[in-house]
Amino acid sequence: GNSVTQMEGPVTLSEEAFLTINCTYTATGYPSLFWYVQYPGEGLQLLLKATKADDKGSNKGFEATYRKETTSFHLEKGSVQVSDSAVYLCALTKWPGGSEKLVFGKGTKLTVNP
Amino acid sequence: DTGVSQNPRHKITKRGQNVTFRCDPISEHNRLYWYRQTLGQGPEFLTYFQNEAQLEKSRLLSDRFSAERPKGSFSTLEIQRTEQGDSAMYLCASSPRGGTGELFFGEGSRLTVL
Numbered sequence: 001g002n003s004v005t006q007m008e009g010p011v012t013l014s015e016e017a018f019l020t021i022n023c024t025y026t027a028t029g030y031p032s033l034f035w036y037v038q039y040p041g042e043g044l045q046l047l048l049k050a051t052k053a054d055d056k057g058s059n060k061g062f063e064a065t066y067r068k069e070t071t072s073f074h075l076e077k078g079s080v081q082v083s084d085s086a087v088y089l090c091a092l093t094k095w096p097g098g099s100e101k102l103v104f105g106k107g108t109k110l111t112v113n114p
Numbered sequence: 115d116t117g118v119s120q121n122p123r124h125k126i127t128k129r130g131q132n133v134t135f136r137c138d139p140i141s142e143h144n145r146l147y148w149y150r151q152t153l154g155q156g157p158e159f160l161t162y163f164q165n166e167a168q169l170e171k172s173r174l175l176s177d178r179f180s181a182e183r184p185k186g187s188f189s190t191l192e193i194q195r196t197e198q199g200d201s202a203m204y205l206c207a208s209s210p211r212g213g214t215g216e217l218f219f220g221e222g223s224r225l226t227v228l
Contacts, residue, residue, distance in 0.1 A: 032215050034215070034216075036219075041221075042221065043117075043118070043205075043219040043220050043221040044157070044205070044207075044219040046217075049215060049216070051215065089156050089157075091156075093215060095213065095215040096213075096215065099162060099164075099169070099170070100145065100147075100209050100213055100215055100217055101147065101159055101162060101170065102147075102157070104156030104157050104158075106154065106155055107154075
């Protein structure tokens with residue numbers, strides 16, 4: 001079945017450090033890939049997405065590139081801020097070839113210290 | 115507030131009792147999803163509706179769990195004869211007709227079974 005594997009957390013960084021959170025997937029066909037973010041006390045919200053190979057999703061300084069050859073969708077940010085502290089979840093879906101049902105990784109908790 | 119609304123936000127109950135959670139999706143969203151999230155894990159899919167039709171149920175959804183969306187608007191998730199293993203955050207999400215692949219999540223309903 002479809003699955004997502006994320007790097008284990010938690011991750012602790014200093015402000016302005018470079019961030020990478022690894023995500024790899026197993027799926028049949030051509031899934032769409034997502035990063036969701038969960039800030040403390042808030043619901044999950046979409047951070048960025050990519051729907052086909054070599055697409056790059058970007059938002060709020062975060063980027064991720066859909067790499068079919070390595071089945072990966074690693075999240076990166078060049079300079080993190082304290083406000084980026086949150087849980088980050090990688091996910092895949094069969095959409096647009098199916099429903100938007102998401103299969104999530106376990107999540108990676110990021111803490112950014114001033 | 116026009117986001118996805120979930121009630122109650124937190125429910126504490128004794129083992130063996132029944133509980134019901136309600137989800138009000140974003141107006142005009144025709145698809146509605148239920149997920150369960152336990153500590154340190156990503157959300158796991160439970161079921162989804164398109165309008166009032168329940169189109170898919172996970173094997174995680176045992177006979178004690180039932181979900182309804184009678185008029186294609188709000189949805190309820192009922193857990194009968196709760197067990198301690200049911201303690202989790204129950205998340206609801208919705209998506210619009212046509213869709214972009216994005217799910218819009220509520221803040222969740224936390225269940226604690228004593």
